[in-house]
Amino acid sequence: xxxxxxxxxxxxxxxxxxxxxxxxxxxxxxxxxxxxxxxxxxxxxxxxxxxxxxxxxxxxxxxxxxxxxxxxxxxxxxxxxxxxxxxxxxxxxxxxxxxxxxxxxxxxxxxxxxxxxxxxxxxxxxxxxxxxxxxxxxxxxxxxxxxxxxxxxxxxxxxxxxxxxxxxxxxxxxxxxxxxxxxxxxxxxxxx
Amino acid sequence: xxxxxxxxxxxxxxxxxxxxxxxxxxxxxxxxxxxxxxxxxxxxxxxxxxxxxxxxxxxxxxxxxxxxxxxxxxxxxxxxxxxxxxxxxxxxxxxxxxxxxxxxxxxxxxxxxxxxxxxxxxxxxxxxxxxxxxxxxxxxxxxxxxxxxxxxxxxxxxxxxxxxxxxxxxxxxxxxxxxxxxxxxxxxxxxxxxxxxxxxxxxxxxxxxxxxxxxxxx
Numbered sequence: 001x002x003x004x005x006x007x008x009x010x011x012x013x014x015x016x017x018x019x020x021x022x023x024x025x026x027x028x029x030x031x032x033x034x035x036x037x038x039x040x041x042x043x044x045x046x047x048x049x050x051x052x053x054x055x056x057x058x059x060x061x062x063x064x065x066x067x068x069x070x071x072x073x074x075x076x077x078x079x080x081x082x083x084x085x086x087x088x089x090x091x092x093x094x095x096x097x098x099x100x101x102x103x104x105x106x107x108x109x110x111x112x113x114x115x116x117x118x119x120x121x122x123x124x125x126x127x128x129x130x131x132x133x134x135x136x137x138x139x140x141x142x143x144x145x146x147x148x149x150x151x152x153x154x155x156x157x158x159x160x161x162x163x164x165x166x167x168x169x170x171x172x173x174x175x176x177x178x179x180x181x182x183x184x185x186x187x188x189x190x191x192x
Numbered sequence: 193x194x195x196x197x198x199x200x201x202x203x204x205x206x207x208x209x210x211x212x213x214x215x216x217x218x219x220x221x222x223x224x225x226x227x228x229x230x231x232x233x234x235x236x237x238x239x240x241x242x243x244x245x246x247x248x249x250x251x252x253x254x255x256x257x258x259x260x261x262x263x264x265x266x267x268x269x270x271x272x273x274x275x276x277x278x279x280x281x282x283x284x285x286x287x288x289x290x291x292x293x294x295x296x297x298x299x300x301x302x303x304x305x306x307x308x309x310x311x312x313x314x315x316x317x318x319x320x321x322x323x324x325x326x327x328x329x330x331x332x333x334x335x336x337x338x339x340x341x342x343x344x345x346x347x348x349x350x351x352x353x354x355x356x357x358x359x360x361x362x363x364x365x366x367x368x369x370x371x372x373x374x375x376x377x378x379x380x381x382x383x384x385x386x387x388x389x390x391x392x393x394x395x396x397x398x399x400x401x402x403x404x405x406x407x408x409x410x
Binding site for chain 1: 218221222223224225226266269270273274276277280281295296299300302303304305368371372373374375376377379380381383384387388391
């Protein structure tokens with residue numbers, strides 16, 4: 001139980017996927033212009049990460065012990081098609097849910113955070129439960145970072161910023177400062 | 193033939209400088225920031241990306257007639273993933289130490305949007321020769337960006353370049369530069385510099401135009 005809590009907190013704060021591992025930067029910098037879109041993208045990402053963790057576990061346990069060199073290709077193909085299938089399922093069952101996060105689902109599939117999660121979970125030898133907890137922590141961490149950046153960007157719309165700094169350069173510097181703040185969490189568990 | 197040569201050369205140069213994938217198009221950020229805490233890692237990553245991009249551009253351009261349009265993206269991804277697997281195992285065999293440091297970021301080359309972008313935008317529509325030139329140019333530009341970021345971060349954060357000490361023992365390393373925030377800050381500042389250069393250039397062109405207008409009026 002202790003181990004699971006550790007995995008969760010670690011992937012949520014200390015080793016935040018965006019701010020410490022630089023995974024999923026494209027949506028982080030691209031879509032973070034409003035809080036509402038960011039929240040939806042975050043929810044969709046948590047969802048895809050959970051599916052990924054389950055897929056990766058199934059593949060690792062039943063298929064890839066026979067052919068480890070196929071890991072990368074099979075991860076990509078299986079994750080992409082599972083997400084596509086579930087997207088269709090949601091569209092059929094709950095149109096409201098689909099409208100909330102549907103458009104983002106296919107975009108997220110090729111995001112490096114998704115593949116990164118699968119590879120990290122494999123390298124660390126996580127089981128099914130550990131993998132799911134890891135995915136949950138990583139997804140919530142991603143959403144948290146996204147919301148923080150989006151909030152700061154919404155505020156900055158109202159202030160008078162020199163034209164030179166506006167755009168991606170400013171976002172990167174904000175992200176750098178956020179990342180510095182998150183480094184403060186590094187001491188959280190080190191005592192034990 | 194001369195025109196052909198010229199076109200190939202143009203394609204190559206465009207990737208390195210004017211359309212630099214990182215500084216101008218801001219693609220391929222994830223591996224870019226994650227592995228540039230030392231110059232040697234940056235070069236290894238650049239080499240792996242070069243191999244994957246050139247290999248897959250060559251294959252995609254050669255087989256473009258046989259890849260059905262509807263499944264082309266999945267086709268490209270499978271081709272890219274194959275080359276990445278080759279690169280992964282080659283690095284593991286040749287330089288296990290670097291492979292260990294790059295860790296999960298070698299397989300993550302697959303998710304680099306720059307590579308898929310070149311296949312979709314260029315390699316699937318051009319001749320094999322041009323596609324290879326384009327791949328060389330783009331990955332050259334990527335390598336330049338990786339190396340400059342890696343060198344800056346290693347020099348400031350560790351006082352060394354390629355592991356060789358530069359400043360002697362009295363240098364106090366600026367540790368934040370090799371930690372994650374340093375990556376964001378350095379890239380942000382480099383982009384700021386690029387913005388500034390573009391702005392100065394536009395201003396200069398405007399001034400010249402203004403001067404010409406005044407001269408013709410007078």
